[in-house]
Structures are given as C-alpha cells and as structure tokens.
Amino acid sequence: xxxxxxxxxxxxxLDVQGKAIETGLKDKRFEAFKNVRVGxxxxxxxxxxxxxxxxxxxxxxxxxxLANPVIEEYEVRxxx
Amino acid sequence: xxxxxxxxxxxxCDQDVLRVYGELLGMQAFPxxxxxxxxxxxxxxxxxxxxxxxxxLRTGALAKLSxxxxxxxxxxxxxxxxxGICNGFQVLCEAGLLPGALLENVGRRFLSxxxxxxxxxxxSFFTKGLTQGQVITCPIAHFQGNYFADPKTLQELxxxxxxxxxxxxxxxxxxxxxxEVNVNGSxxxxxxxxxxxxxxxxxxxxxxRAVETLIGYAGGDTGLxxxxxxx
Numbered sequence: 193x194x195x196x197x198x199x200x201x202x203x204x205x206l207d208v209q210g211k212a213i214e215t216g217l218k219d220k221r222f223e224a225f226k227n228v229r230v231g232x233x234x235x236x237x238x239x240x241x242x243x244x245x246x247x248x249x250x251x252x253x254x255x256x257x258l259a260n261p262v263i264e265e266y267e268v269r270x271x272x
Numbered sequence: 273x274x275x276x277x278x279x280x281x282x283x284x285c286d287q288d289v290l291r292v293y294g295e296l297l298g299m300q301a302f303p304x305x306x307x308x309x310x311x312x313x314x315x316x317x318x319x320x321x322x323x324x325x326x327x328x329l330r331t332g333a334l335a336k337l338s339x340x341x342x343x344x345x346x347x348x349x350x351x352x353x354x355x356g357i358c359n360g361f362q363v364l365c366e367a368g369l370l371p372g373a374l375l376e377n378v379g380r381r382f383l384s385x386x387x388x389x390x391x392x393x394x395x396s397f398f399t400k401g402l403t404q405g406q407v408i409t410c411p412i413a414h415f416q417g418n419y420f421a422d423p424k425t426l427q428e429l430x431x432x433x434x435x436x437x438x439x440x441x442x443x444x445x446x447x448x449x450x451x452e453v454n455v456n457g458s459x460x461x462x463x464x465x466x467x468x469x470x471x472x473x474x475x476x477x478x479x480x481r482a483v484e485t486l487i488g489y490a491g492g493d494t495g496l497x498x499x500x501x502x503x
Contacts, residue, residue, distance in 0.1 A: 208376040262373040
C-alpha cells in the first residue's frame with residue numbers, strides 16, 4: 193500500500209517560512225495572498241502488511257517521527 | 273564524577289564540552305557514540321550542540337531514534353542527570369524528556385551572537401548552587417531556538433520552578449516582547465528548562481563557549497558556573 197502523509201504546523205504556531213513567502217508575494221504585488229502555511233509531504237510504501245494493520249502502523253510512525261504533536265498536525269492519505 | 277558526552281553524526285560541540293568537564297573541571301569525561309547503548313558508568317550525560325543528522329525532518333527528530341537514546345531515557349528515568357545544549361535541547365524535547373518544542377526564530381534569521389541569560393529556578397542540578405537572578409553572558413548559535421509550549425505547559429513550568437534560564441538584559445531584566453532581549457521570540461523568554469524532577473536540563477545558549485577569560489569573550493568565564501554545579 194502506498195501512503196502520503198501531509199504534515200503542517202498547527203494553527204496558531206508561528207510559521208516563519210509562510211511569513212517569508214507572504215512578504216515575497218507582497219513585494220510582487222500579490223497582496224491578496226494571506227496566511228501562507230508551509231507543510232511537507234512524505235510518501236512511502238508499506239509492504240506485506242494487511243490494510244488495517246498498515247494504517248495503524250502509519251499512524252504510529254506519524255506520532256513517533258513524521259510529525260511532532262506538540263507543534264504539528266498530520267493527515268494520512270492512501271494513494272492508489 | 274564521570275561525564276559521558278554523546279556524539280551523533282553532525283554533533284560539533286562535543287570537544288568543547290569534553291574540555292570543560294575533562295580539562296577545566298578535572299572530571300573523567302569521555303565521548304559516547306550514538307550507536308552505543310552502554311553509558312560506561314556515567315553520572316552525567318551531555319547531549320552537545322551541532323546539527324545531528326543534518327537537521328533532517330526536524331531538528332533533533334532523527335537523533336531521538338538513535339540506539340543511545342533508549343539508554344539515555346532509562347538513565348533519566350532512574351534519576352540520572354542529563355544536560356542538552358542547543359541541538360541537545362532540541363533532541364531532549366523531541367525525545368519527550370523535556371516538554372515543548374523549538375520553533376524557528378521569530379526574526380527568521382540564524383542568530384550567532386552573545387546573549388545574557390538569567391537564572392530563574394535553582395531547582396535543577398545545573399543551577400542548584402547558583403542564585404536566582406544571576407546573569408550569565410554567553411553565545412547563542414541557532415536558527416530553531418524559539419521555545420514553544422502550549423499555555424497549560426507554560427503554566428506548569430512556571431508553577432513547578434522548571435524554567436531554568438530566561439533571556440534578559442545585562443542587568444537581569446527579562447523583556448518578553450523586546451526582540452533585542454528575547455532574541456528568538458521564545459515563550460516567556462525561556463532559554464532553558466528542566467523536567468519536573470530537575471535531573472534533565474536543556475538550554476539553547478552555549479555556556480561551554482564562555483568558560484575562559486583568556487580568549488577575551490565578552491562573557492568572560494561566567495558560563496563556567498553552572499558546569500561547576502555538576503560535581
């Protein structure tokens with residue numbers, strides 16, 4: 193099974209990259225672009241593990257490593 | 273007193289720490305490789321600064337998975353003293369040995385400069401012989417030093433005397449909203465914290481780089497004092 197994990201900073205946690213992008217866009221007169229938030233996408237395959245068990249392992253790995261629950265939230269998507 | 277200094281790939285302040293404990297304070301100080309699980313009878317474990325695992329994913333995130341960290345966690349749980357400086361502080365937060373996280377600096381810059389930090393709580397092993405309000409002047413060198421924790425955690429840190437150091441003026445005045453003083457924008461101007469028991473301490477500044485007057489650093493040797501408390 194192939195998965196895609198989207199990790200981003202929680203609402204209210206300062207995103208300095210987002211701020212920098214916003215400033216750059218403003219300099220090019222894209223003033224309409226607000227609240228830029230930068231995240232990361234992590235893709236991987238889980239081999240030889242059944243569906244529900246694979247999903248459980250993905251969640252475990254998200255909590256262990258891929259996201260830091262203190263500052264980040266994550267979404268898991270199954271990719272065909 | 274035996275001091276084990278953990279070396280991850282990308283650690284670059286291990287020699288500074290070994291010099292402080294080994295040469296200046298005359299303790300038995302030795303490196304501990306990140307693949308090792310034997311802490312070689314250390315009474316104190318230091319996670320020094322650097323860029324462990326190239327700061328991949330998040331600072332300190334991959335280091336927490338190193339085999340040595342299982343031993344460090346067990347050691348800390350049994351009351352062993354653990355000190356994390358800069359990247360070491362980030363590793364301790366990622367590993368859950370200390371609460372909170374280190375975000376990118378509020379000013380979006382890597383900061384390499386001197387700061388003043390003031391001793392807040394003297395409950396921790398690193399500050400137990402110091403006085404509250406005592407000012408230490410030493411360098412910082414980080415991009416992710418902006419301490420963050422939710423309001424509930426911040427309240428607990430305050431109530432339990434877990435705030436070890438705060439960024440301040442040279443006179444010891446803390447100004448949370450003044451970026452000249454609280455240079456990275458940390459919550460409550462926190463520069464260092466301890467766990468509840470006080471045996472695990474993490475801080476962003478580098479007191480190990482302000483331990484000798486000879487090299488003429490602005491901080492002189494004010495950074496030596498907390499290391500002397502570890503005997």
